[in-house]
Amino acid sequence: xxxxxxxxxxxxxxxxxxxxxxxxxxxxxxxxxxxxxxxxxxxxxxxxxxxxxxxxxxxxxxxxxxxxxxxxxxxxxxxxxxxxxxxxxxxxxxxxxxxxxxxxxxxxxxxxxxxxxxxxxxxxxxxxxxxxxxxxxxxxxxxxxxxxxxxxxxxxxxxxxxxxxxxxxxxxxxxxxxxxxxxxxxxxxxxxxxxxxxxxxxxxxxxxxxxxxxxxxxxxxxxxxxxxxxxxxxxxxxxxxxxxxxxxxxxxxxxxxxxxxxxxxxxxxxxxxxxxxxxxxxxxxxxxxxxxxxxxxxxxxxxxxxxxxxxxxxxxxxxxxxxxxxxxxxxxxxxxxxxxxxxxxxxxxxxxxxxxxxxxxxx
Amino acid sequence: xxxxxxxxxxxxxxxxxxxxxxxxxxxxxxxxxxxxxxxxxxxxxxxxxxxxxxxxxxxxxxxxxxxxxxxxxxxxxxxxxxxxxxxxxxxxxxxxxxxxxxxxxxxxxxxxxxxxxxxxxxxxxxxxxxxxxxxxxxxxxxxxxxxxxxxxxxxxxxxxxxxxxxxxxxxxxxxxxxxxxxxxxxxxxxxxxxxxxxxxxxxxxxxxxxxxxxxxxxxxxxxxxxxxxxxxxxxxxxxxxxxxxxxxxxxxxxxxxxxxxxxxxxxxxxxxxxxxxxxxxxxxxxxxxxxxxxxxxxxxxxxxxxxxxxxxxxxxxxxxxxxxxxxxxxxxxxxxxxxxxxxxxxxxxxxxxxxxxxxxxxx
Numbered sequence: 014x015x016x017x018x019x020x021x022x023x024x025x026x027x028x029x030x031x032x033x034x035x036x037x038x039x040x041x042x043x044x045x046x047x048x049x050x051x052x053x054x055x056x057x058x059x060x061x062x063x064x065x066x067x068x069x070x071x072x073x074x075x076x077x078x079x080x081x082x083x084x085x086x087x088x089x090x091x092x093x094x095x096x097x098x099x100x101x102x103x104x105x106x107x108x109x110x111x112x113x114x115x116x117x118x119x120x121x122x123x124x125x126x127x128x129x130x131x132x133x134x135x136x137x138x139x140x141x142x143x144x145x146x147x148x149x150x151x152x153x154x155x156x157x158x159x160x161x162x163x164x165x166x167x168x169x170x171x172x173x174x175x176x177x178x179x180x181x182x183x184x185x186x187x188x189x190x191x192x193x194x195x196x197x198x199x200x201x202x203x204x205x206x207x208x209x210x211x212x213x214x215x216x217x218x219x220x221x222x223x224x225x226x227x228x229x230x231x232x233x234x235x236x237x238x239x240x241x242x243x244x245x246x247x248x249x250x251x252x253x254x255x256x257x258x259x260x261x262x263x264x265x266x267x268x269x270x271x272x273x274x275x276x277x278x279x280x281x282x283x284x285x286x287x288x289x290x291x292x293x294x295x296x297x298x299x300x301x302x303x304x305x306x307x308x309x310x311x312x313x314x315x316x317x318x319x320x321x322x323x324x325x326x327x328x329x330x331x332x333x334x335x336x337x338x339x340x341x342x343x344x345x346x347x348x349x350x351x352x353x354x355x356x357x358x359x360x361x362x363x364x365x366x367x368x369x370x371x372x373x374x375x376x
Numbered sequence: 377x378x379x380x381x382x383x384x385x386x387x388x389x390x391x392x393x394x395x396x397x398x399x400x401x402x403x404x405x406x407x408x409x410x411x412x413x414x415x416x417x418x419x420x421x422x423x424x425x426x427x428x429x430x431x432x433x434x435x436x437x438x439x440x441x442x443x444x445x446x447x448x449x450x451x452x453x454x455x456x457x458x459x460x461x462x463x464x465x466x467x468x469x470x471x472x473x474x475x476x477x478x479x480x481x482x483x484x485x486x487x488x489x490x491x492x493x494x495x496x497x498x499x500x501x502x503x504x505x506x507x508x509x510x511x512x513x514x515x516x517x518x519x520x521x522x523x524x525x526x527x528x529x530x531x532x533x534x535x536x537x538x539x540x541x542x543x544x545x546x547x548x549x550x551x552x553x554x555x556x557x558x559x560x561x562x563x564x565x566x567x568x569x570x571x572x573x574x575x576x577x578x579x580x581x582x583x584x585x586x587x588x589x590x591x592x593x594x595x596x597x598x599x600x601x602x603x604x605x606x607x608x609x610x611x612x613x614x615x616x617x618x619x620x621x622x623x624x625x626x627x628x629x630x631x632x633x634x635x636x637x638x639x640x641x642x643x644x645x646x647x648x649x650x651x652x653x654x655x656x657x658x659x660x661x662x663x664x665x666x667x668x669x670x671x672x673x674x675x676x677x678x679x680x681x682x683x684x685x686x687x688x689x690x691x692x693x694x695x696x697x698x699x700x701x702x703x704x705x706x707x708x709x710x711x712x713x714x715x716x717x718x719x720x721x722x723x724x725x726x727x728x729x730x731x732x733x734x735x736x737x738x739x
Contacts, residue, residue, distance in 0.1 A: 014383075014384075016383075016403075017380055017383045017384070020377075020379075020380045020403050021377075021380070021695070021696060021697040021698065022684070022696060022698060023681070023698040023699070023700045023710075025402065025403075025700075039388065039405070040379075040383050040388075040405060041405060042402070042403060042404060042405045042407070044405070274384075278692075278693050279692070279693075287688065292684055292685065292688055293684075293685060293688035293689035293692070294688075294692065295688065295692050295693070295694075296692040296693045300663060318386070321385070321655055321656075322655065322656060325650065325655055325656035325657075325658065326656035329641075329642070329656070329657065329658050329659040330641050330642075330658070330659045331658075332384070333384060333385060334384040335384065335385060335386040336386070337386045337388075347386075
């Protein structure tokens with residue numbers, strides 16, 4: 014989708030991909046198949062690139078430092094990206110700059126988890142490996158010291174966090190350029206199912222203006238303090254007592270910003286490309302009163318193409334974005350966007366299309 | 377741009393291109409370099425394609441018939457496409473189905489041009505070679521029998537047409553699927569400079585509703601009668617006495633429809649892809665009150681990229697679409713789209729950006 018956004022600007026991508034089946038490898042012309050964990054591969058790949066960016070955060074921080082030392086601009090740079098790679102580093106830094114987070118600390122073992130629980134409201138406690146998690150993986154909600162054993166098995170440091178009493182999840186998406194120019198998208202509501210993002214509503218319905226502004230300013234401030242270049246998604250909890258706390262950071266175009274492809278004047282992908290190239294940023298404002306994104310998960314039918322007929326005929330305004338991935342049950346294989354003036358209608362259309370594509374709705 | 381529109385639907389293109397420098401060859405992964413005039417090349421290329429479509433109309437009609445005979449769906453098919461390839465065939469067919477055209481006939485030599493002139497209002501007369509012309513090439517406006525010699529030198533049949541007294545040019549863009557579903561975009565005004573499209577305004581300002589409807593119906597009727605599949609652009613003259621006459625036909629996404637990328641719910645490229653695959657068509661209605669497209673022609677500066685800085689900073693809502701072509705003076709190398717509620721503002725922004733990118737505006 015970043016490639017798609019680069020085409021109109023004449024920006025040519027060279028892609029380092031694990032396999033030729035990766036979504037991006039199917040549409041980018043210039044593809045190198047290789048392992049992003051191997052420094053020699055990265056160095057060979059980087060030769061001749063004007064700038065390097067990412068569609069995930071898993072490239073080892075030290076390799077990115079090596080590329081920078083070679084003179085290759087890496088955006089976001091390793092000193093920023095580490096905050097999206099390591100939840101321990103992220104929490105420590107957000108504490109230092111005064112950004113509100115759930116109560117948290119690194120824990121040494123299950124007994125330490127029990128101590129952490131006792132320091133606050135008790136169990137349940139949320140445990141996260143500091144590196145390697147996404148979409149609910151690497152995250153556990155534990156109710157006892159016995160249940161707290163599992164997260165320590167990977168040998169990765171474990172972060173304990175209070176289980177926040179939240180009314181909903183929000184996301185504040187901002188984009189920042191090396192010049193320091195930054196834009197903020199409207200704060201969205203993000204609804205998860207089974208730890209995986211299901212629905213995003215832009216803007217977040219009924220969100221108090223002051224709280225929306227606070228969330229946008231918090232995201233802009235994090236982007237600035239951490240030296241982010243490109244897209245930053247700040248996932249937030251809106252608590253029952255009216256606070257907003259930072260849940261996670263992502264430094265790349267993010268699922269909570271996919272609505273912007275059809276709902277904003279400038280999409281998150283276009284603005285990420287512009288930021289990475291230090292071009293002036295585009296207007297992030299919405300084009301419709303409401304835009305809804307619903308993820309399409311793989312279902313029981315491997316062929317989603319035949320579902321296009323019904324979905325497109327039912328809703329000529331529907332926007333389908335499929336990733337060319339093999340369909341596996343529960344895997345994110347695409348998303349749909351709808352927009353309009355009536356939120357109920359916009360939600361129904363997006364849910365119906367996503368459900369029909371997955372096969373859970375058959376009419 | 378058709379590839380760009382196919383990506384979100386997971387539609388993969390295989391491209392037959394003259395050279396690796398062609399715009400599409402720079403962004404499509406699967407490219408075959410070859411000559412579209414060679415049947416063996418076409419047959420080899422077509423193997424494994426589900427359907428074939430075009431971004432120009434120059435593939436020989438008889439080769440397309442051969443591919444169809446091989447069982448490869450060609451959309452639009454040769455029996456439709458010939459009307460966009462051969463102006464003589466087009467005029468004869470439009471006459472037969474009662475579509476109003478400028479007065480015209482095939483002429484044999486300069487003396488016959490003089491006779492054609494004498495049958496109507498006299499000189500000037502418009503002469504066109506029936507095949508091979510575009511963007512003003514293959515078209516002459518002649519004032520005398522002496523000037524009428526040039527068009528015959530190519531040895532291609534020559535069509536004579538009255539020089540229409542028009543107040544402006546319009547274009548009616550429609551898309552039709554094999555199922556027979558069809559959608560009509562709002563009729564646009566198209567302004568030419570030196571025979572080349574310069575500015576398109578959607579919808580055409582001040583166009584009488586009845587005349588707009590007539591133009592849309594005319595285009596839908598031509599698409600149906602000629603069996604067009606995919607995008608059909610009908611270029612029209614609006615005459616001083618209030619008629620509309622067909623100037624040219626194009627059977628592919630067309631310059632007069634580029635505004636739809638940012639100004640319509642579904643772009644002409646997305647609808648062309650959907651039609652060619654016999655998927656239900658998307659909503660062609662505008663998203664903004666006014667959308668303006670201005671072509672970017674090559675100027676004296678080969679580097680247009682550095683102009684992005686000023687253009688993007690000046691207008692964060694600007695949409696730039698560059699084709700990756702080498703800059704040559706006067707060559708179409710891209711276009712810009714702007715939209716909004718105030719036509720004067722929207723026009724000014726598009727003109728400024730296109731002029732700045734070309735180098736004719738420097739502030």
